[in-house]
Amino acid sequence: EAQLVESGGGLIQPGRSLRLSCAGSGFALSDYAVNWVRQTPGKGLEWVGFIRTSPYGETTEYAASVKGRFTILRDDSKNIAYLQMNSLQTEDTGRYFCSRYSLVDMLFTFDLWGQGTLVAVSS
Amino acid sequence: DIQMSQSPSALSASVGDRVTITCRASQGVTNYVAWFQQKPGKVPERLIFAASRLQSGVPSRFSGSGSGTDFTLTISGLQPEDFATYYCLQHGNHPFSFGRGTKVDVK
Secondary structure, three states: OOEEEEEOOEEEOOOOOEEEEEEEEOOOHHHOEEEEEEEOOOOOEEEEEEEOOHHHOOOEEEOOOOOOOEEEEEEOOOOEEEEEEOOOOHHHOEEEEEEEEEEEOOEEEEEEEOOOEEEEEOO | OOOEEEEOOEEEEOOOOEEEEEEEEOOOOOOOEEEEEEOOOOOOEEEEEOOOEEOOOOOOOEEEEEEOOEEEEEEEOOOHHHOOEEEEEEOOOOOOEEOOOEEEEEO
16 A cells, blocks of 8 residues: 655754655655645645656755755655755744655646654744 | 635535635646645545546545636535535646635534
8 A cells, every 4th residue: 555654753943954754655756756745833734845756857846935944855765755944943833744746647636645744843 | 926815714514515615826727726625633635636637535526627727626515524624736837835725614
């Protein structure tokens, strides 16, 4: 069964860094682009960023709110994608999800999600 | 950047009602719109992709329509398990963006 599992969340002070992991199992993560999405307390869902597959240069895209602070990476040999978060701010507190970006009948879909990992930025 | 204006932000409905939620994109996104359902503390559940395609395993009372800038999610015959928050997402242009959500609660 295909699965995504996020890890690496925790309590962190403002200004510090944290790296989240998104581990795939039951499928080859290398075949898929990966999105990161977060949900901040009392607010809705926010798209954070995206990494393309190796044939597309593993290039990345980011939301304006995290651009320059967050970096998405992937290690397909380990079937893992990462979200490196630097200069964390209290507004970055939330649950972070990764999602597989798949082609179904030549149409893109966010077809698989992890359970999420909690990040709390507080002094 | 593309903004997704989702409305209403909340609505009250009864079991059996027909519910309609709309999203308007600030620029055309062809049919790159998905719809999700989320319950408190849970993972978003995908409902619709490519504006109108039902995700595998999703009940047929959910349907999506639209293209370009205007999109609609319809629930035909609301069930008790459908009380939740619904989000649209455009992925036609980077950065991708969600609507602000529509909370559907019990009338």
